[in-house]
Amino acid sequence: MKDVLQLIFSRRSIRQYQPRPVPRELLIDLLRAAMAAPSAVDKQPWEFVVVTRPERMAELQAVLPYARYNAPAAIVVCGVPERAQNEPTGSYWVQDCSAATENLLIAATGLGLGTVWTGVYPVTERVQAVQKVLGLPEGVIPLGVILVGYPAEEKPPRTQYREDRVHWEQY
Amino acid sequence: MKDVLQLIFSRRSIRQYQPRPVPRELLIDLLRAAMAAPSAVDKQPWEFVVVTRPERMAELQAVLPYARYNAPAAIVVCGVPERAQNEPTGSYWVQDCSAATENLLIAATGLGLGTVWTGVYPVTERVQAVQKVLGLPEGVIPLGVILVGYPAEEKPPRTQYREDRVHWEQY
Numbered sequence: 001m002k003d004v005l006q007l008i009f010s011r012r013s014i015r016q017y018q019p020r021p022v023p024r025e026l027l028i029d030l031l032r033a034a035m036a037a038p039s040a041v042d043k044q045p046w047e048f049v050v051v052t053r054p055e056r057m058a059e060l061q062a063v064l065p066y067a068r069y070n071a072p073a074a075i076v077v078c079g080v081p082e083r084a085q086n087e088p089t090g091s092y093w094v095q096d097c098s099a100a101t102e103n104l105l106i107a108a109t110g111l112g113l114g115t116v117w118t119g120v121y122p123v124t125e126r127v128q129a130v131q132k133v134l135g136l137p138e139g140v141i142p143l144g145v146i147l148v149g150y151p152a153e154e155k156p157p158r159t160q161y162r163e164d165r166v167h168w169e170q171y
Numbered sequence: 172m173k174d175v176l177q178l179i180f181s182r183r184s185i186r187q188y189q190p191r192p193v194p195r196e197l198l199i200d201l202l203r204a205a206m207a208a209p210s211a212v213d214k215q216p217w218e219f220v221v222v223t224r225p226e227r228m229a230e231l232q233a234v235l236p237y238a239r240y241n242a243p244a245a246i247v248v249c250g251v252p253e254r255a256q257n258e259p260t261g262s263y264w265v266q267d268c269s270a271a272t273e274n275l276l277i278a279a280t281g282l283g284l285g286t287v288w289t290g291v292y293p294v295t296e297r298v299q300a301v302q303k304v305l306g307l308p309e310g311v312i313p314l315g316v317i318l319v320g321y322p323a324e325e326k327p328p329r330t331q332y333r334e335d336r337v338h339w340e341q342y
Contacts, residue, residue, distance in 0.1 A: 003281075004178065004204075004277065004278050004280070004281025004282060005200060005203060005204060005278060005281075007175065007178075007281075008204045008207050008274050008277065008278055009203075009204075009207050011207065011209075013209055028337075029176060031332060031336075031337055032176060032180075032330045032332045033175075033176060033179045033180075033330070035330050035331050035332045035333065035336065036179050036180050036182065036329065036330040036331065036332075037273065038182075038184055038276070038288055040290050044331055044333075044336075046336060047336050047337075047338065047342070048336060048337050048338065049338045049339075049340075049341065049342055050337065050338070050339050050340070051340060052339075052340070053340055056340050056341070085290075087293060087294050089293050089294055089295045090292075090293025090294075091293070092290060092293075094265045094266060094269070095265060095269045095272075095290070095314070095315070098265070098266045098269030098270055098273070099269055099270075099272065099273040099276075099288075101266075101270065102208065102269070102270040102273035102274060102277075103179055103273060103277070105209070105270075106175065106179065106273075106274070106277055107175050107176060107179055109175070110174075110175025110176075110178075111175060117209050117270075119211050119256075119263060119266070121261070122258060122260050122261025122262070122263075123258050123260055123261075124260045134338075134341050134342050135341045135342045136342045137342070140342065143266070144266070158207065159203045159204070159206050159207040160206050160207065160215055161202060161203040161206045161207075162206065162215075165202075165206065165215075165217060165218050165219060166199075166202055166218075166219050166221065167218065167219065167220045167221070167305075168220075168221050168223075169220075169221070169222060169223070169224055169227050170220065170227070170305050170306045171218070171220055171305050171306045171307045171308070171311065
């Protein structure tokens with residue numbers, strides 16, 4: 001599959017969406033992709049909240065001013081630190097949930113959907129506001145809100161490859 | 172591209188490799204995929220060290236006992252926190268570099284290569300050991316070591332989708 005690079009380069013942050021809803025089966029496909037991600041010691045420390053009702057989207061976006069794009073759906077990727085691989089010096093939950101998120105974005109691209117990853121964690125007030133809106137318990141941390149919909153803007157595929165960021169054999 | 176799910180499900184952690192080396196142009200393709208990842212405020216706070224020389228691989232693996240698989244190459248994904256989007260309550264660098272890593276793993280799968288993501292950060296002694304071997308300055312943090320090569324084991328595509336991890340409209 002030589003066009004894997006084309007697929008990955010086609011994943012762009014989409015901020016304008018068509019009004020038509022995303023079929024439930026496609027949303028589930030995105031979650032199947034997310035949960036195919038690797039996680040440290042295979043702990044899979046993730047939970048997902050899917051938002052599609054307009055009034056619920058409005059409540060979510062009311063607390064996230066920087067995420068007010070007109071997408072018909074959102075998938076909130078959450079981590080459960082106590083379920084993750086934890087070390088004395090920190091946890092792997094952010095890496096695990098970020099890998100799941102990136103899988104979701106790539107899958108959306110391949111399925112003709114657009115997405116934008118809007119950050120929540122580690123901004124405490126955003127974490128708490130999203131927890132409140134979605135009824136998340138304290139131990140379930142929203143990492144990011146992924147807006148999902150059919151794109152109403154076109155962006156060319158691209159990488160931001162920079163040779164000076166690559167070091168051979170040593171730094 | 173309906174087979175995007177098949178691609179994503181085919182990314183499995185590979186721990187047995189063929190001895191043949193990975194062509195340099197394919198390693199660069201992986202880095203082009205990695206640097207197509209999104210990052211908070213487009214800060215791209217990443218650096219990559221590619222290791223292919225057998226003696227260098229041996230040095231790296233000497234300090235990472237859990238990464239001693241017979242891969243001919245490794246890509247060390249590093250973050251530069253001071254270059255990332257930083258908030259008073261934390262940094263986005265881990266999320267950014269994890270997204271880049273996952274892109275790299277998916278690209279490898281599509282190009283017929285196998286990979287396994289072995290964690291370094293947040294384990295302080297591993298971070299320091301890898302910094303020493305690769306000559307990384309203190310502000311360049313190795314997030315993970317990705318082993319890369321042609322697979323010598325076959326694993327079926329799969330997701331670990333669980334319906335009970337999905338919540339509709341609220342938790």
